[in-house]
Amino acid sequence: MDQALHERLHLMLEQQRAAFDRDRLPTLAQRRDRLQRLLRMTATHADALAHAMASDFGHRSRHESLLADLFTVESGVRHALRHLKRWMAVRRAPTALHFLPAGNRLMPQPLGVVGIVSPWNYPYYLAMAPALAALAAGNRVMIKPSELTPATSALMAKLVAEHFAPDEMTVVTGEAEVGKAFTQLPFDHLFFTGSTPVGRLVALAAAQHLTPVTLELGGKSPAIIDRSADLGRAAERIAFGKLLNAGQTCVAPDYVLAPKELVKPLTEALIAAVRRLYPRIDGNPDYTAIVSPRHHARLKGLLDDARARGATLRPTHDDTPADRRLVPTIVLDPSADMAVMREEIFGPLLPIVSYGHPSEAIAHVNAGDRPLALYWFGEDKAARDDVLARTHAGGVTVNDCIWHLGQEDQPFGGVGASGMGAYHGVWGFNTFSKLKPVFLQSRLAGTALFHPPYGKTFERLLGLLKKIA
Incomplete structure (x- = not known):
């Protein structure tokens, strides 16, 4: 590691840690002020941020940036401002009968300095959503955004420096070497959003300091079509969920599981839905480009591999885009050995896998890693509940896609290979807090009866406790 880089990062961390040591429990007013500055920063510079994201992607739908990157942060901040006083309050906890009249409390305390490593696909939201939770909890924050969106990262660094002191929140820009060094810092908590393979490396780096981690990863999120589905x-809702940000979304439906007899009509319905949402691909301002030539080539490679292994490809349009926009394509008859069925797609390609009995769809999901999201479509409540009970996923939306991600009153996070830990709303506050248990002993404590010297009285009391505890 470059020594100058190492020293620079450690100096930034120590500056924040020293500030935290001077003020270990920020007041409600201090936290509200930081959140309000984040809200103003987001609202005031929304157009500039949307423009920077469009520059990074080659083309990115302005409306998608306003909705998915900016509104989501504003909504999260407003939710935190409404509930912060209650979240910060010392919480009563039940006390066992034999400890009365003593009492239990849970005291939320900030952890210290939080490191956030954010990805390129939603470069503002996935940096600032965990940041707002960390600020609400009273922490100092360092952010390392993706090097694949340099214009957005540079603008975030500039805006954060204008709205926050360096010892409150700061953005560290740079290439992959900077990101690697960043994850090796002894943070009080490290929050990472990205791919599962990189998440494993982040967890290993954090383990050197026993730094607790939250990993928001991904995986192959299925959409299951029940025979009772409309x-x-x-088709319309899957098309929206798949093509938001051109499929470059961690909770996008990765593939569809459909009854054999419904594959053909579903395919036609999907093509029709995509054409309604996006009448054309080339030059369409609503349709986002693939973020880089490397990612564009990777997706083309998935299609070439599927074609070579016998899949039927159904492009939704005849366009030949002049830029990195990629025509949405349905992949029929995919086999398990195809790369498109082994890798997280992260683009506008949609395999459809057929099944006979519903248990086959459940078995297919359970045969792979636990996904970040699962989608189920249908009206048969018994069939729905069977799928919910017999599969694991980070989160579920029924009869739609994506929208469970937007719920501030629900936790968001993965399970197994799709991640660990959760945030949003109070779950984000708790992630970046130590809920310190406090036992308040009474002056009239009966626990003195358990002090030595031990004897018959001790044994009788212990026998009584076994009956009532």
């Missing part, structure tokens, strides 16, 4: 409605 195909037209399901």
Whole structure:
């Protein structure tokens, strides 16, 4: 590691740690002020941030940036401002009968300095959503955004420096070497959003300092079509969920599981839905480009591999985009050995896997890593509940896609290979807090009866406790 880089990062961390040591429990007013500055920063510079994201992607739908990157942060901040006083309050906890009249409390305390490593696909939201939770909890924050979105990262660094002191929140820009060094810092908590393979490396780096981690990863999130589903409605909602940000979304439906006899009508319904949402691909301002030539080539490679292994490819349009926009393509008859079925797609390609009995769809999901999201479409409540009970996923949306991600009153996070830990709303506050248990002993404590010297009285009391505890 470059020694100058190492020293620079450690100096930034120590500056924040020293500030935290001077003020270990920021007041409600201090935290609200930081959140309000984040809200103003986001609202005031929304257009500039959307422009920077469009520059990084080659083309990115302005409306998608305003909704998915900026509104989501504003909504999260407003939710935190409404509930922060209650979140910060010392919480009563039940006390066992034999400890009365003593009492239990849970005292939320900030952890210290939080490190956040954010990805390129939603470069503002996935940096600032965990940051707002960390600020609400009273922490100092260092952010390392993706090097694949340099314009957005540079603008974030500039805006944060204008709205926050360096010892409150700061953004560290740079290439992969900087990111690697960043994850090796002894933070009080490290929050990472990205791919599962990189998440494993982040966890290993954090383990050197026993730094607790939250990993928001990804995986192959399925959409299951039940025989009771309205195909037209399901197709429209899957098309939206798949093509938001051109499929470059961690909770996008990665593939569809559909009854054999419904594959053909579903395919036609999907193509029709995509054409309604995006009448053209080339030059369409609503349709986002693939972030880089390397990612564009990777997706093309997935299609070439599927074609070579016998899949049927159904492009939704005849366009030949002049830039990195990629025509949405349905992949029929995919086999398990195809790369498109082994890798997280992260683009506008949608394999459809057929099944006979619903248990086959459940078995297919359970045969792979636990996904970040699962989508189920249908009206049969018993079939729905069977899928919910017999599969694991980080989160579920029923009869739609994506929207569980937007719930501030629900936790968001993965399970197994799709991540660990959760945030949003109070779950984000708790992630970046130590809920310190405090036992308040009474002056009239009966626990003195358990002090030595031991004898018959001790044994009788212990026998009584076994009956009532």
